[in-house]
Amino acid sequence: MILHIIVVTYNRPLKLKILIDSFLVQTCPCWDMLIVHDGPASDETRQTISLYKEYDKIRFIEHPERLERWGHPLRKIYLQKIKSDPEDFILITNDDNYYMPIFVELMLDGCRPNTGIIYCDTVHNYFNYSIMKTEIKVNKIDIGSFIVRGDVAKVVGFKYNYHNADGRYAVECARYCDKRHLTADYCNKLIFIHN
């Protein structure tokens, strides 16, 4: 079982470096990462990415044109393009987030055969770096705080381009899981910081 991570970025190389490094020090190595730049990248961003060229599990793509909308259109495109087995999981996240070193281990260890989605609590910058208890509801869950089974994520798709489209995507994934008798599981640990 692999966790496939999709990161949409736009010229924030230092922050992106922290995100990538937070995965390089994960206790569980079962992940890979696709970094998608929203339009052509700056030289500084390309230089940063070159630091990771020895890692086959990290791929970098510059989308030919900038699509903006908080990166949502690129999430939609690359969620469908990413290669994953049905039992794999997919995390979509931002370039300025931070994950604790045990994130992948705890999330994947929590997966049972019928798990469709797993979510964890968030330390959130919008709430002055206090705890956001995650719930699968619009405005109660943030992109980056949940992983979705690969086949579920692809069928549901990341459809919307408005600000809180991440919440809608989570809700639709959970509804689809329910139809397939898959569960939404909760990891009761603070393993994600949303900046």
Place this chain on the structure above:
Amino acid sequence: MLHVIITAYHRSVPLRIMVNSFLVQTCPEWKIYIIHDGPMPKEVKKIIEQFKNDKRISFMETAKRTGYWGHKNRNMILQILPDNTNDFVLMTNDDNYYVPVFVEEITKIIRPDTGMIHWDMIHSNYEFFPTRVGMGTIDMGSFIVRLPLAKKVGFIHTGIEADCQYAMECLEECKKENLSELHVPKILFVHN
């Protein structure tokens, strides 16, 4: 100015996260001093190389490993910092992470009579850890101390709880000098 003393030992990528978490701070009023316990291996040197052009970051290594969780090295750097009354010192480890508003949040509440500030954290069991000064309730990296006061107290203990002892002694000294202790009820720090 916030002086940040980072003790390091053979952990390259975590150290890069730690330093980068300061490079993306919203407030630039900080300086970092990395002290490696014993000669740096090449992986750590490679990481350090990435920061060599930033004058806010200095690094050194001891000739031999001293052990004791780097505590002796902390005191060595502490005692050579300038005696600036308005400055504060943070001692932390090479595998920690600070949120981007950390320096801004703590510096904006400093008053002339502030001796010490602490904030909440996520601890290595990845649960919320509300910080207060006491044995087992505060950790290295979760508090800053006014520099002259920190130097006067000194980081003199070498046991596993030396950070708590140092925090408690700093608080005692604050009381003697009529300086206040402040708490920021925000999660500004991850102790890995």
